Amino acid sequence: MxxxxxxxxxxxxxxxxxxxxxxxxxxxxxxxxxxxxxxxxxxxxxxxxxxxxxxxxxxxxxxxxxxxxxxxxxxxxxxxxxxxxxxEQAGLYANPNIFLDQSIYVEPSGRYFDSTRSGQTVFQIQQVFLLGGKxxxxxxxxxxxxxxxxxxxxxxxxxxxxxxxxxxxxxxxxxxxxxxxxxxxxxxxxxxxxxxxxxxxxxxxxxxxxxxxxxxxxxxxxxxxxxxxxxxxxxxxxxxxxxxxxxxxxxxxxxxxxxxxxxxxxxxxxxxxxxxxxxxxxxxxxxxxxxxxxxxxxxxELQHANAIPDLGIGPMYNRGGTAFQSYWGITAQFNIPIFDRxxxxxxxxxxxxxxxxxxxxxxxxxxxxxxxxxxxxxxxxxxxxxxxxxxxxxxxxxxxxxxxxxxxxxxxxxxxxxxxxxxxxxxxxxxxxxxxxxxxxxxxxxxxxGTGLIVPSPKTNGESGATEGGSK
Missing domain, CATH: 1.20.1600.10 (Outer membrane efflux proteins (OEP))
Incomplete structure (x- = not known):
């Protein structure tokens, strides 16, 4: 060749x-x-x-x-x-939980889904609060x-x-x-x-x-x-x-x-x-x-915080299911970290x-x-x-x-x-x-x-040189 x-x-x-x-x-x-x-x-x-x-x-x-x-x-x-x-998602609070319990059949009255005083109705709302700065x-x-x-x-x-x-x-x-x-x-x-x-x-x-x-x-x-x-x-x-x-x-x-x-x-x-x-x-x-x-x-730090159990708390209403005809109470839920920490x-x-x-x-x-x-x-x-x-x-x-x-x-x-x-x-x-x-x-x-250490300068006066900047 x-x-x-x-x-x-x-x-x-x-x-x-x-x-x-x-x-x-x-x-x-x-x-x-x-x-x-x-x-x-x-x-x-x-x-x-x-x-x-x-x-x-x-x-x-x-x-x-x-x-x-x-x-x-x-x-x-x-x-x-x-x-x-x-x-944005990480900063949101947990949604509240709603619990509803309604009797299907009331034997004394013979009614289905009796929502009157003769039936039983339980209503509960609970909010989970994240503890430990999660x-x-x-x-x-x-x-x-x-x-x-x-x-x-x-x-x-x-x-x-x-x-x-x-x-x-x-x-x-x-x-x-x-x-x-x-x-x-x-x-x-x-x-x-x-x-x-x-x-x-x-x-x-x-x-x-x-x-x-x-x-x-x-x-x-x-x-x-x-x-x-x-x-x-x-x-x-x-x-x-x-x-x-x-x-x-x-x-x-x-x-x-x-x-x-x-x-x-x-x-x-x-x-x-x-x-x-x-x-x-x-x-x-x-x-x-x-x-x-x-x-x-x-x-x-987040995993250490996750070892702290969260607290669920909220009001509860029970009609006809307790010693009182209308019962108002409060509920709380808390996991005990015995096995899973x-x-x-x-x-x-x-x-x-x-x-x-x-x-x-x-x-x-x-x-x-x-x-x-x-x-x-x-x-x-x-x-x-x-x-x-x-x-x-x-x-x-x-x-x-x-x-x-x-x-x-x-x-x-x-x-x-x-x-x-x-x-x-x-x-x-x-x-x-x-x-x-x-x-x-x-x-x-x-x-x-990681930056334009040696690049042409913008043409302002006909000259060129070096410029610096993270965007170059």
């Missing part, structure tokens, strides 16, 4: 110089890398996107649509409302459960925002890589056509023509693999945004990046201690773990408190290491990018014209020429991948901290 790529690069660039003649109207110099040989329409036709409508989308608009339309976030909001309804403790447990639901929502939002931004950067840079392949493929197709004409004139061997066609197939397959990945990411983006105007498969989503932010992202200014402090403050999963511990502690639930709650403590300690360790790795990865990617962004590919681009002229005049061999352009192609593609990895690493920093 590498040999085929090498041969392809040789023929692409030699075709631009020896087979393709420059358009005098364009004013371009022969062999110039900056020369526009093909129109955008031709490139679109080669890329397979000529029938798709391109819609530009900036990151701020995408995040706004995510918060507004994402179905998972909407479902999480309903879950929070459901848990808050549990708070209601307040139930409300506390329900409140902590609702807070856990809120942190689950923010943790989900954190994951979805990170996925959105990474998908955004992936589509942008892979589209640039596809554009690089598109221009090369158009040149190769022109080379194949020229080689076929040369073969008819017996100027080249048939084996060279067949090898060119094979190269065209493999290069197009390599390009299509990238295009499929972009289509998959576009599908992910459509699911994340859930926007009606983007659901049509005939729409190609074109991300618009804040290039000033991309170039000046202040990664080198990040300090590990400050990041750890912000992670403890903002990480929703860490907050959820804290609330989970408090929830179990509140549940332990809720000891099993209390022990389980105590163990659950220990479980949550250990889980919290483990999560703190995970967060610290995650932040450390995210920072180290981001700095490594950023340093590599900044080291080569202005010299690495630029030097190859400046040297390309001289290499073409040298090959035309036979100053260099075909192997030297092929080696140079293979390195040049790899450099362009790898630089685009490095840019993608770098932006993903930046999002890894934001994700590990």
């Amino acid at each position: 590498n040999k085929k790529i090498l041969a392809f690069l040789i023929l692409v660039w030699t075709t631009n110089q020896t087979v393709s003649q420059p358009d005098p109207a364009s004013g371009g110099a022969p062999g110039s890398l900056g020369e526009t040989l093909y129109t955008d329409a031709k490139i679109a036709a080669a890329s397979g996107d000529q029938d798709r409508t391109q819609v530009r989308l900036d990151l701020a608009k995408a995040e706004e649509l995510l918060w507004k339309n994402n179905l998972l976030l909407l479902a999480a909001k309903y879950d929070i409302d459901a848990r808050k309804a549990g708070i 209601i307040d403790k139930r409300v506390r447990v329900a409140e902590l459960n609702a807070k856990m639901g809120e942190q689950e929502f923010y943790d989900l939002a954190r994951a979805l925002l990170t996925k959105l931004r990474r998908t955004f950067y992936f589509i942008h840079y892979y589209r640039e890589a596809i554009a690089f392949y598109d221009k090369s493929l158009i040149a190769l197709e022109k080379t194949v056509n020229s080689a076929e004409l040369a073969y008819k004139r017996r100027a080249v061997l048939q084996s060279e023509v067949l090898r060119l066609k094979a190269l065209l197939f493999f290069l197009r397959k390599e390009r299509e693999d990238l295009r499929i990945k972009v289509l998959e990411k576009e599908a992910d983006l459509r699911v994340l945004l859930n926007e009606e105007s983007y659901k049509n498969q005939g729409i190609a989503i074109v991300p618009v990046l804040d290039l000033d932010f991309v170039e000046k992202a202040p990664i080198e200014n990040l300090k590990l201690d400050a990041m750890l402090s912000k992670a403890r403050e903002y990480r929703p999963d860490l907050k959820k773990a804290v609330h989970a511990l408090r929830y179990e502690e509140a549940n332990l 809720n000891q099993g639930n209390i022990k389980a709650a105590e163990k659950n408190v220990q479980v949550r403590k250990q889980e919290l300690k483990n999560l703190i360790l995970e967060v610290e290491n995650e932040v450390n790795v995210a920072l180290a990865t981001a700095k490594a990617k950023d340093n590599l990018y900044r080291k080569f962004r202005n010299t690495y590919t630029k030097d190859y681009s400046d040297l390309a014209e001289d290499m073409i002229l040298s090959y035309e005049k036979r100053y260099i061999s075909i192997l030297e020429f092929a080696d140079f352009f293979e390195t040049y192609r790899s450099s362009i593609v790898e630089m685009l991948r490095l840019q993608t990895d770098r932006m993903e690493a930046i999002e890894g920093v934001n994700y590990s901290v």
Whole structure:
């Protein structure tokens, strides 16, 4: 495969110089890398996107649509409302019990359901009073459960925002890589056509023509693999945004990046201690773990309260069933905690408190290491990018014209020429991948901290920078 790529690069660039003649109207110099040989329409036709409508989308608009339309976030909001309804339910008092006893048949009078003075009627109302502060403790447990639901929502939002931004950067840079392949493929197709004409004139061997066609197939397959990945990411983006105007498969989503932010992202200014402090403050999963511990502690208090029996008390009226014709009394009901003192639930709650403590300690360790790795990865990617962004590919681009002229005049061999352009192609593609990895690493920093530590600022004066906030 590498040999085929090498041969392809040789023929692409030699075709631009020896087979393709420059358009005098364009004013371009022969062999110039900056020369526009093909129109955008031709490139679109080669890329397979000529029938798709391109819609530009900036990151701020995408995040706004995510918060507004994402179905998972909407479902999480309903879950929070459901848990808050549990708070209302926990604070309600028990309903009163009504007891009615009416005689069916009275033998002396021979009447059925006799409700007069000759019959018997018993009527009783009883209200259960929860002792031991059960209601307040139930409300506390329900409140902590609702807070856990809120942190689950923010943790989900954190994951979805990170996925959105990474998908955004992936589509942008892979589209640039596809554009690089598109221009090369158009040149190769022109080379194949020229080689076929040369073969008819017996100027080249048939084996060279067949090898060119094979190269065209493999290069197009390599390009299509990238295009499929972009289509998959576009599908992910459509699911994340859930926007009606983007659901049509005939729409190609074109991300618009804040290039000033991309170039000046202040990664080198990040300090590990400050990041750890912000992670403890903002990480929703860490907050959820804290609330989970408090929830179990509140549940332990509730289980101790449940060991206290509740009191049922209320008035009673009995007509014709006692020594008095009309009897008024009061009833009381109280369970004696001899066998069941809720000891099993209390022990389980105590163990659950220990479980949550250990889980919290483990999560703190995970967060610290995650932040450390995210920072180290981001700095490594950023340093590599900044080291080569202005010299690495630029030097190859400046040297390309001289290499073409040298090959035309036979100053260099075909192997030297092929080696140079293979390195040049790899450099362009790898630089685009490095840019993608770098932006993903930046999002890894934001994700590990739990807030938008490095995100584009709102455009107020044309400048961009970093903002912070739990909603980012």
